[in-house]
Each structure stands twice: as C-alpha cells, then as structure tokens.
Amino acid sequence: MSPWQKLFGPKDRRGALLVLVTLGIGTCGAAIYSLTPMPLPWFLGSMLGCLAALAIGFPIRTASSLTLVMRIVLGLAIGSAFSPEMTSRAGEMALSLLFVFPYVIFLGLIGYPYFRMFSGYNRVTSFLAAVPGGFQTMVAIGEDCGADIRRLSIVHSTRILVIVFLVPIWIQFSCTTDLSTAIAPASATFSALSLREVLILIVCGVVGCWGGNRIGISGAAIIGPMLVNGAVHMLGLAEARVPVELVNAAQLAIGIHIGCQFAGITMRELTSTVSIAFGYALLLIAGAAVFTVLVVWATGIDQNAVALAYAPGGQPEMNLVALVLNYDPAYVALHHLLRVMVIVFGGQIIISWFVELEKRENAKTDRKA
Numbered sequence: 001m002s003p004w005q006k007l008f009g010p011k012d013r014r015g016a017l018l019v020l021v022t023l024g025i026g027t028c029g030a031a032i033y034s035l036t037p038m039p040l041p042w043f044l045g046s047m048l049g050c051l052a053a054l055a056i057g058f059p060i061r062t063a064s065s066l067t068l069v070m071r072i073v074l075g076l077a078i079g080s081a082f083s084p085e086m087t088s089r090a091g092e093m094a095l096s097l098l099f100v101f102p103y104v105i106f107l108g109l110i111g112y113p114y115f116r117m118f119s120g121y122n123r124v125t126s127f128l129a130a131v132p133g134g135f136q137t138m139v140a141i142g143e144d145c146g147a148d149i150r151r152l153s154i155v156h157s158t159r160i161l162v163i164v165f166l167v168p169i170w171i172q173f174s175c176t177t178d179l180s181t182a183i184a185p186a187s188a189t190f191s192a193l194s195l196r197e198v199l200i201l202i203v204c205g206v207v208g209c210w211g212g213n214r215i216g217i218s219g220a221a222i223i224g225p226m227l228v229n230g231a232v233h234m235l236g237l238a239e240a241r242v243p244v245e246l247v248n249a250a251q252l253a254i255g256i257h258i259g260c261q262f263a264g265i266t267m268r269e270l271t272s273t274v275s276i277a278f279g280y281a282l283l284l285i286a287g288a289a290v291f292t293v294l295v296v297w298a299t300g301i302d303q304n305a306v307a308l309a310y311a312p313g314g315q316p317e318m319n320l321v322a323l324v325l326n327y328d329p330a331y332v333a334l335h336h337l338l339r340v341m342v343i344v345f346g347g348q349i350i351i352s353w354f355v356e357l358e359k360r361e362n363a364k365t366d367r368k369a
Contacts, residue, residue, distance in 0.1 A: 015061060022060040025049045026256040039168045040324060042251035043317075047161070050259025062253075062260040068221050070253035071316055072205045075222040077242040077250070078319055079204065079229025081329040084236050092299045093331060096306070099298070100338045103291045103310060104346070107131060110287060111280060119276050121148060123354040129155040129277075132284065132312035133343030141347070145355050151273050157261035158277035163285060163313035164258070168321055171304050190243045197240035204229040222316050223337055230330065251324065254316055284312045302328065309335035 029049015034041035053060050086093075111130025115121050121129060125147040128138045142152045205225045212224025232238045265274065288310045295306045305328040311318050315336045322332035 018059060018061045019063045019066075022050065022053075022062065022256060022260070023252070025053050025058075025060060026252055026259070030252060030255075037172075039172045040251065040321065042248045043255045043320060043324070044165060044168065046252045046255030047165070047259045050256055051262065054259070054262055060256075060260055060263060062257045067253050067257045070250040071221040072209050072225050073242060073246045073250045074254070074316060074320055074323070075208060075225030076201055076205050076229050077247050077323055078222075078329045078333045079208075079226040079231075080233060080241050081323065082230035082233045083330075084234055086234060086330060089331075092301060093334065096295050096299050096301060096309070096331075097335060097338055099291060099295050099310075100335060101342060103287075104131070104339060104342045106287060106291070107284065107312060108350075110283060114280055114283065115276070118279070119151075119273075121151065123357060124351060125151060127347070127350060127354060128152055130280075131343045131347055132156075132159060133340050133347065141344075141351065145351055153261070154265065154269060154273045155277040155280070157258070158274050159281045159284065159312070160314040160317055161258055161262075162278060162281035163311055164317040164321065166285065167307065167311045167313065167318075168325065171307065171325065171327075190245060193240070193243060197238070200232065200238045200240045201229070201242065204232060222319065226319075226333060247324065251320060254320060258314075258317070288312055301331070305331055308332045312339075315340055 026046030026049050029047070029052065030042045030045035033045025033048060038044065050060050108127070108131055112127050115126035115129050116123070119126070119129075124145050125142070128142050128147050129152055131138070138152060138156055141147075142149050208223075208225030208228035209221050210224070211228070212220025229240075288307070291310050292303065292307045295301065295310065296303050299306075304325075305322070308318055308322045308325075308327050309332045313321075318336055319329060319333045321327075323329040
C-alpha cells in the first residue's frame with residue numbers, strides 16, 4: 001500500500017479521489033457558512049456541506065487516518081490550554097466534577113425508559129443508545145454484547161450532530177460576544193513556532209497517542225496527547241502552541257467525519273431511528289441545561305464553559321467547540337473525560353446484568369415454544 005493510500009484510507013484511486021472531493025465539499029461548506037453570522041464555520045460548515053451532498057445523492061467518504069491525525073492535533077491543542085495556574089482552581093473544579101456522577105445516572109434514568117418505550121429496542125441496545133459515552137466506544141461495546149449496531153450508530157451520530165450544532169448557536173445568541181470570528185487562544189501560527197516547540201508537540205502527540213492506546217483509554221488519540229502535553233505545560237516545561245492552521249484543519253476533518261456518518265441511511269431509518277434519536281438529543285439538552293444551572297449555582301464558574309462541559313455531545317466535538325470558542329478548554333475536556341470514564345466502567349456492570357436477563361428471557365421463550 002502506498003503512503004498516499006495509508007493516509008487517505010481507500011485502497012483504490014477512485015476512493016482516494018472521492019476523499020479529496022469530500023474535503024473540497026467540506027471546505028466549500030465552511031466558506032459559505034463563514035458568510036453567515038453563525039459560529040464555527042470550519043466545523044459546522046464542513047459538516048453541513050457533507051450533509052447537503054448526501055441529501056442530493058452525491059457520494060462522500062472520509063479518511064480514517066486523516067481523522068486520527070486531526071484528533072491528535074486537537075488533543076495537543078487542548079493540552080496547550082493547561083497551565084501551572086490550574087492547580088489553584090482544584091477546589092472549584094473538583095466540586096464541578098463531582099456533579100458528573102449524578103449527571104450520568106440522570107441521563108441513564110431518562111434515556112433507557114425513553115428508548116424502551118418509543119423504539120422497541122432490547123435492553124442492551126436501549127441502554128447503550130441512552131448513555132452518551134462516545135460514539136466509537138458505545139458501538140464497540142455493542143458489538144461485544146449483541147446490540148443492534150446499525151441503530152446504535154445512527155442514534156449516536158444523530159445525538160452528536162444535533163448537540164454540536166445547537167449548543168454553539170445557543171451560546172452565540174445568549175451572550176454579547178460575536179463568536180463567528182472566534183479563534184482558539186491556545187494557538188500560534190506556523191511562523192511563530194520554533195524547532196524546539198515543533199519537536200515538543202510531535203513527541204507529546206506520538207507518546208500520548210501510543211500510551212493511550214497501550215493502556216486502553218477511550219478516545220486515546222485525543223486524551224493521550226492532551227494529558228501528556230497538558231502535563232508538560234502544567235509543569236512549566238514548555239509553552240508550545242498548536243498552529244491555528246492545524247486547529248482549523250482539525251475542525252474541517254472532524255466536521256466532515258460527522259457528516260459522513262449519515263452516508264447510506266435509508267428513508268425508513270430517517271423517519272424512524274433518526275427521528276427517535278433527534279427527540280432524545282433534545283431531551284439530553286434539557287437535562288444538561290438543568291445540571292448547568294446547578295453547577296453554575298454551586299461553583300460560580302462561567303455559564304458557557306459549564307454548558308460545554310455538560311453538553312452530552314461527542315467528546316472530540318465538544319472539546320473542539322470549547323477550544324475554538326475560548327471557553328476554558330481544559331476544564332471542559334476534564335469533564336468529558338470523566339463522563340466517558342464513568343459510563344464505560346460503570347456501564348459494564350449494568351450491561352452484564354442486561355445481557356444475563358436477556359439470556360434468561362430467551363431461554364424461557366425457547367422452553368415455552
């Protein structure tokens with residue numbers, strides 16, 4: 001396989017060309033979206049451009065290797081927002097993080113009955129659809145325990161799409177700051193980086209991603225580099241910043257990746273699975289709003305930072321929004337990391353119980369037959 005194919009994923013030239021065309025569609029979408037007063041043109045514009053292409057029947061394709069690289073970039077950029085001063089905020093951040101535990105329980109309590117009532121999914125699929133523990137993570141767990149993978153994929157793709165689109169728009173119109181031209185503060189330009197800073201970022205990215213995968217961290221491509229680069233910055237060993245050009249490229253790639261998740265959806269799935277998932281995404285937003293009010297009341301932390309920390313969208317996507325809009329990305333990232341960890345580790349117990357319950361019911365049905 002050539003280096004070109006390793007980067008873009010497809011094994012044939014037509015597939016690689018389709019990836020390039022999709023990148024062009026995403027870029028055009030971002031350019032058009034930038035003409036509006038809406039925030040995050042590179043991210044939301046590229047996503048909408050791909051959805052528009054799918055709506056008219058145009059094939060699109062993302063490149064998994066390119067998305068992986070851009071996730072590492074995002075992790076490094078978030079890590080650059082860590083600083084030695086964060087230790088002085090340990091108290092308020094600890095109190096805010098404590099709210100994540102009842103928040104996750106609350107989401108499960110409203111989500112599981114919702115899917116059981118309105119979708120007819122089995123117990124395992126309903127539970128995995130209800131808990132926002134990360135798209136890839138929930139699908140991977142579903143594969144291991146016999147859940148409906150196709151429906152899980154559509155549900156979580158819809159959840160991420162709705163939340164990452166509505167939350168920045170709500171922030172845009174709920175504050176006086178114009179976010180349409182926001183640029184991540186933890187960014188530099190290529191010309192401002194020294195060779196030493198470039199090497200630090202590369203080492204943090206490689207070591208963080210490799211280490212995260214070795215110990216099995218969920219979302220290792222983001223979390224590993226974020227933690228390694230964050231530790232380097234908190235210790236005052238470096239002040240290297242990710243170039244803004246790369247941050248924009250990460251927005252573009254991740255926006256395209258979300259849009260491509262809807263390729264191949266049938267009209268039947270659109271009117272059933274997507275509509276149910278859309279309703280649940282709105283329910284999640286309402287639940288997140290309740291906890292945002294509680295956390296702001298208890299800690300006095302900025303409302304928009306708390307809203308992004310508790311918005312149950314995808315971990316990479318919400319971290320990206322916080323980074324680009326300059327709403328305490330380190331604080332937001334830690335909350336999403338804890339949310340995913342609680343769901344992944346705590347959910348294993350509940351899933352095992354549901355699987356055993358399903359087996360018993362199936363055995364009873366077989367005996368009656």
